Amino acid sequence: MDSPAAFRLRATGTPGTDTYVASGPRGSRATFDGFRDGEFLFVVPYAGLSALGATARTEALRYYLSIALQQVWASAGSRIAWLFQSASDADVLRDHVISLVASQRKHFPEASIDIRVPEVSGLLGEQTSPGRRTVRAEELFAAAGELTDADLAPTMLLPLGRPLGYLDAQCERYSVEFGGRSRAIPAPAARIWLALRHRPADLGRPLGALDLERLPWPYEVTREDAVEDLTRQGLVVQAWAQDTTLGDQLSRLRLLPLRTFASDTSSPTGIVARARAARGLDHATTPVSQLIRDVLALGPTHDGLFDAIGAAWVEGATTERSTHRTADRIAEELLPLLAEDVAYLDVPAQSCAPNNVVDPARLTLTAGADTDLCVLPIGFQVDATDDVPTMVRVAGRPEVLDADEGALWALVRDLDTLAPSGERQVQELLAAARERGLRNTEYALDRLEQRALVHRVRGPSALQDLRRLVFRPLLAGLSTTEMLSRSGPAPLRSLGAARDGSGRPQHGITQIDIVATALWGSAGAELPTLAHAVALLFPPGGDLGAVRFVLDRIRDHVRDGAAYLDALEADPTGTGATP
């Protein structure tokens, strides 16, 4: 049997140092062991009342009833619960206490003392108080045993989305990519979103709503309104800490990498995630475990954390058979990884509604040996005025476009056909620009190329060019089904359907072939560039026909809204591999 102090902690969650003191009318004063949801808690440790002789039992009754009377008066009729360690003690006192409370209702009509005998085993089970309402054990034992701050915080708030950065020098708008769309959020919401991402690493638990009240807050809008704004946009999920584990909360989300990984003997695990130059933290590293590395690498190709964990198990990356336990292990590592921008959380691929996806379907490729293969617009359009892009996001940073640059970038994106051979690609582009009255097109094109917002894939150096590009999937490989054929079952891997802003299915299922498998694989952390995808399929320096074939497949998937192209600048070798 627990000691009285241990029972008190388990029954109420109140630290042994804390006592609630209530003062009421007529000088009444009473102490309580806890207060939860308007109910005062009073613990009655084992007293062996049933074994007492008549006189001693009468004395004990008088003692406890005097306590009950003081409590009713001091609490001014608030609800009170007595939590007994011993059912036999409860049986001895129950009727007497109930009678006493009834006698005081002429003063305090709402007065009540509920008699309960909480079961101290089985925290997740249900506990029945004899003759009383059934209460969930978690209510009574939320903080029992291993009491953590998270137990005391009613909710935990998880930030979703990929951090892109502030959109202006005044830090008034911050951009987050989420569900395939970039969203600009105002400074108050950004402060909360960034706090949810970065502060849990210090606390060792997700933030709750109450933690946010401690944020410095110079804004007119309230914290609550800012949280509501984020929640409405889907950038924050609120979860009840007591209801489930963090790992369970993650099950329906995708955990996606923001960095590449490398071996590093100075790391305890031998593996580090490497920061990119886009954050201004070149060469910064964060140690990660093998499990996290594997699950993150699988993130882009699976439709949720549990799916990725399942795949990691199939591939032998984990021997833990319980997906939930593995998810909990990952959750333990997750908070620092979010804080260090190693990873981010996104909705399942099925829920992605990509916008402004570059459509290379409108680009015509050529296999000419020494000429341009194609001109690709890179990145997401973040903002526009009168349909002219004013800002795009590339490699995690926002890039402001002036009117000339924006118009040309849009032209590259929207042009139906480009010339099929030689330098005419660019010439055709410039001619089309002139036709549309665009100004300073050559200068603007040069600026866009210098800033890696437009990419010209050239013939002989095509593979090298592709090292600077990243294939970013917006859809995951959802399932592997088996199709029966005469030669036996054949695996058919398929993509999920994207949805548009209204929630309607935007695209159907897309079958994944070997090229797509390589492309999706290149989106992981190990092989981050398109050059790797091509190299997986063809001999290094392979012929231009092969490159063109891959670019065609990229075109198909981007057209399907399943991916977009981004630039990778930090890794000059383009390998993402161990030095």
Next chain:
Amino acid sequence: MTGRPRTVSPMRYVTALTGMYGDTRLEVSDPDSAAKYVFDGLRGDALVVAFPSLGPTHAMDPGRLDEHGRLTPEATSKLIGDAHAQVSVANGRHILWACARAEDAERLQELVSGPLADLRTAGGIVGIEVAHLPVNLLRRQWLERAERGQWTPPLGQLPEPEDE
């Protein structure tokens, strides 16, 4: 209506902060000594000290501010002493100084960031957080809980709403 807001009832402000109503306080003792401190309650995991106003809260209360709106030396001395006592018994737990008025929160923040800054750096001690928690915000939180069917203190025990 503009101008100085009405005086907030200290007891009702505590109710709005902690959910406890009636005259109930939370007494915390230092396990290593006989020291005790009586807080206004818990808000989440934070031990709460409520500051409905640094000015006079009733006719006989001189308040803690001088004619220029600054903390008086006596009030400053008392607050510093209280802060050390609170941190001592809190034993590393969060302490929240909750202010109904933004200007009060600013004054207390200056105190916490200045003369009390050492409390933040002492080993293992989280220190004191100052927060502006206006009555209307707290009321809205409880009303939203009520709308969701969750427990609230009697809504009549909350402070009256203030003019925005």
